[in-house]
Amino acid sequence: MRVAILAHDQFPGHAKTAVGILRYSDHEVVAVLDRATAGDRVADHLPDVQDAPIVERMADAPACDALVIGISPIGGAFDDSWRPDVRAALERGCDVVSGLHHFLSEDEEFATLATEHGCDLRDVRRPPADLSVAAGTAGDVDARTVLTVGSDCSTGKMTATFELRDAARERGLDAAVVPTGQTGIMVAGWGIAIDRTIADFAAGATERLVEQASDHDILFVEGQGALAHPAYSGVTTSILHGAQPDSLVFCHLPGHDAVREYERFQIPDPRSYADLYEQVSAPVSGATVDAGMLNTQSLSPEEAQTAVESFASDLGVPATDPVRFDADDVLDAVL
Amino acid sequence: MRVAILAHDQFPGHAKTAVGILRYSDHEVVAVLDRATAGDRVADHLPDVQDAPIVERMADAPACDALVIGISPIGGAFDDSWRPDVRAALERGCDVVSGLHHFLSEDEEFATLATEHGCDLRDVRRPPADLSVAAGTAGDVDARTVLTVGSDCSTGKMTATFELRDAARERGLDAAVVPTGQTGIMVAGWGIAIDRTIADFAAGATERLVEQASDHDILFVEGQGALAHPAYSGVTTSILHGAQPDSLVFCHLPGHDAVREYERFQIPDPRSYADLYEQVSAPVSGATVDAGMLNTQSLSPEEAQTAVESFASDLGVPATDPVRFDADDVLDAVL
Numbered sequence: 273m274r275v276a277i278l279a280h281d282q283f284p285g286h287a288k289t290a291v292g293i294l295r296y297s298d299h300e301v302v303a304v305l306d307r308a309t310a311g312d313r314v315a316d317h318l319p320d321v322q323d324a325p326i327v328e329r330m331a332d333a334p335a336c337d338a339l340v341i342g343i344s345p346i347g348g349a350f351d352d353s354w355r356p357d358v359r360a361a362l363e364r365g366c367d368v369v370s371g372l373h374h375f376l377s378e379d380e381e382f383a384t385l386a387t388e389h390g391c392d393l394r395d396v397r398r399p400p401a402d403l404s405v406a407a408g409t410a411g412d413v414d415a416r417t418v419l420t421v422g423s424d425c426s427t428g429k430m431t432a433t434f435e436l437r438d439a440a441r442e443r444g445l446d447a448a449v450v451p452t453g454q455t456g457i458m459v460a461g462w463g464i465a466i467d468r469t470i471a472d473f474a475a476g477a478t479e480r481l482v483e484q485a486s487d488h489d490i491l492f493v494e495g496q497g498a499l500a501h502p503a504y505s506g507v508t509t510s511i512l513h514g515a516q517p518d519s520l521v522f523c524h525l526p527g528h529d530a531v532r533e534y535e536r537f538q539i540p541d542p543r544s545y546a547d548l549y550e551q552v553s554a555p556v557s558g559a560t561v562d563a564g565m566l567n568t569q570s571l572s573p574e575e576a577q578t579a580v581e582s583f584a585s586d587l588g589v590p591a592t593d594p595v596r597f598d599a600d601d602v603l604d605a606v607l
Numbered sequence: 608m609r610v611a612i613l614a615h616d617q618f619p620g621h622a623k624t625a626v627g628i629l630r631y632s633d634h635e636v637v638a639v640l641d642r643a644t645a646g647d648r649v650a651d652h653l654p655d656v657q658d659a660p661i662v663e664r665m666a667d668a669p670a671c672d673a674l675v676i677g678i679s680p681i682g683g684a685f686d687d688s689w690r691p692d693v694r695a696a697l698e699r700g701c702d703v704v705s706g707l708h709h710f711l712s713e714d715e716e717f718a719t720l721a722t723e724h725g726c727d728l729r730d731v732r733r734p735p736a737d738l739s740v741a742a743g744t745a746g747d748v749d750a751r752t753v754l755t756v757g758s759d760c761s762t763g764k765m766t767a768t769f770e771l772r773d774a775a776r777e778r779g780l781d782a783a784v785v786p787t788g789q790t791g792i793m794v795a796g797w798g799i800a801i802d803r804t805i806a807d808f809a810a811g812a813t814e815r816l817v818e819q820a821s822d823h824d825i826l827f828v829e830g831q832g833a834l835a836h837p838a839y840s841g842v843t844t845s846i847l848h849g850a851q852p853d854s855l856v857f858c859h860l861p862g863h864d865a866v867r868e869y870e871r872f873q874i875p876d877p878r879s880y881a882d883l884y885e886q887v888s889a890p891v892s893g894a895t896v897d898a899g900m901l902n903t904q905s906l907s908p909e910e911a912q913t914a915v916e917s918f919a920s921d922l923g924v925p926a927t928d929p930v931r932f933d934a935d936d937v938l939d940a941v942l
Contacts, residue, residue: 405838405839406837406838407838408837408838408866408869408871408872466806467805467806467807468805468806468807469805469806470802470803470804470805470806471801471802471803471804471805471806471809471841471842471845472802472803472838472839472842474806474841475837475838475839475840475841476838499844499887500887500889500890500891501848502741502743502810502848502849502851502891503740503741503742503743503807503810503811503848503849504740504807504810505810505844505845505847505848505887505891506806506809506810506841506842506843506844506845506848507806507807507841508844509834509840509841509843509844510806510840510841512840513836513837513838513840513841514837514838516837531743534743536743537743537890537891538890539890540890548886548887548890551883551886552834552835552840552883552887554835555835555872555873555874555875555883556835556837556840556872
């Protein structure tokens with residue numbers, strides 16, 4: 273699929289979805305829409321992902337199949353300054369793919385335009401209507417199931433998930449990602465935003481995803497939230513028990529010791545946190561934390577090397593930064 | 608409020624909501640509707656709750672303000688054999704209160720009748736539209752907050768919650784229940800069915816309830832599910848972290864060692880299970896399991912006494928069956 277990605281004023285630092293698609297998806301990105309950096313190229317900002325021109329508006333983008341909303345403001349609202357770009361995309365017959373909480377398909381103008389021009393408004397965060405409670409059966413799949421968990425939100429779980437998949441594929445293994453959040457869904461082209469499901473059905477939705485992907489040999493399940501997070505721990509637990517993984521990969525940021533935006537809550541040290549995941553996992557699937565992933569983006573190369581070694585030593589298992597270094601030892605540890 | 612309660616073919620053994628209302632609510636129950644036991648009185652079946660006639664249909668019930676659906680089939684569907692009773696209630700100007708997954712307000716016939724007769728269809732399981740993520744602030748309330756947790760679903764959490772409230776009130780304390788499920792909501796007349804909220808908002812919904820009730824001195828928060836349950840652990844965790852309780856009461860059934868309807872999953876022994884709750888609670892609110900509640904309904908009086916003593920000894924804290932014995936020691940332990 274050929275796509276344009278909307279990332280106004282946020283590219284690349286705050287455009288997690290846009291960068292995820294550029295880095296991990298099979299889509300051909302024909303343009304990034306960002307009025308702040310228009311005229312640059314993606315490669316000017318991110319040397320290690322697919323390149324594309326950055327343009328000011330949809331009218332300047334080359335022909336493509338879809339416009340993807342590649343940013344997600346807090347609260348998931350639609351920013352009305354994006355309206356002309358969405359309108360232009362629909363008028364050109366492009367689908368529009370969005371992971372916002374605000375569903376584009378419920379917007380009257382967009383719905384009318386989509387019907388007129390025969391294109392789709394795909395709200396990837398809308399859960400299927402037929403979800404139900406978990407049966408407790410995800411552990412029965414033949415695939416090796418590896419779940420990324422973390423010490424907080426935004427500690428690199430999605431990145432670790434795709435990096436592990438790519439490392440496994442490089443070895444010729446049949447590996448797939450099981451996407452549980454909007455970015456993963458957009459990159460992989462399927463999945464369910466577990467955080468948006470009815471709470472009673474969150475484990476059941478995760479179970480369905482694992483079972484749907486079970487014809488692969490290895491599944492890397494994208495985790496969400498964190499087990500000791502004051503707001504999101506329910507989603508984390510639902511994924512942990514719904515996926516019934518064989519192995520856990522613990523994702524962390526160096527020196528990160530308080531929950532982001534909830535700073536009064538201290539984050540347990542990595543080994544204690546890993547123990548907590550294992551203890552909660554034990555009665556259902558018995559997975560252990562077999563590897564660690566550290567996002568060292570903010571560190572110098574030397575600092576990063578030291579931080580990864582110290583993190584591995586704290587956890588007592590192999591660790592890496594999968595973007596800066598490679599994921600081979602970690603992959604060995606979880607297979 | 609004067610209410611009739613619909614409990615066709617299920618009273619009293621499988622009518623948890625009906626019995627909860629008869630036992631714990633301030634509503635005056637004018638009749639129970641049960642075609643199977645019509646002609647009996649409630650006291651013929653349950654000597655220790657408020658008495659009322661059992662009638663065959665709504666037309667036979669005395670004047671009242673509302674008809675409450677007091678049973679909940681698996682899946683939460685509406686049984687069409689109840690339609691004449693709901694219709695009759697609306698035609699008499701009674702509100703109809705339901706905790707079913709199937710929302711009565713979306714039933715065309717009922718909606719039309721309710722409008723015609725100026726009465727309300729109250730679907731208590733429908734969450735408020737304006738929920739959001741938790742702020743992590745429930746621990747700041749001045750009230751002493753006590754949460755019931757359990758080793759499985761249906762281990763007596765709702766009963767323990769109301770019994771503790773009543774025991775506290777008997778001492779002249781200002782205590783309230785914070786209802787998180789449909790029965791508790793119907794009994795107390797307010798609350799949110801946390802299992803029905805969007806997963807990301809489940810902790811936030813719990814937090815809102817605790818903060819709404821925080822003018823009381825003691826809050827007994829109704830727990831849901833169980834922390835090691837393969838399907839419902841996400842809801843349990845959301846309530847544990849959303850409520851940020853000071854104290855936990857662990858509810859259990861004697862000899863219950865496998866998850867109901869998920870029998871391949873063993874239930875950890877009570878002390879290990881209590882430890883698990885404390886470990887997951889620790890990073891957010893630090894609550895400890897200070898008491899135990901055992902549902903000994905299936906045991907003889909002597910067996911019950913022995914079971915409670917053994918349970919208390921296993922847990923290392925005071926325990927009781929609050930329906931069969933009293934809740935004084937347990938109340939002391941959590942205050």
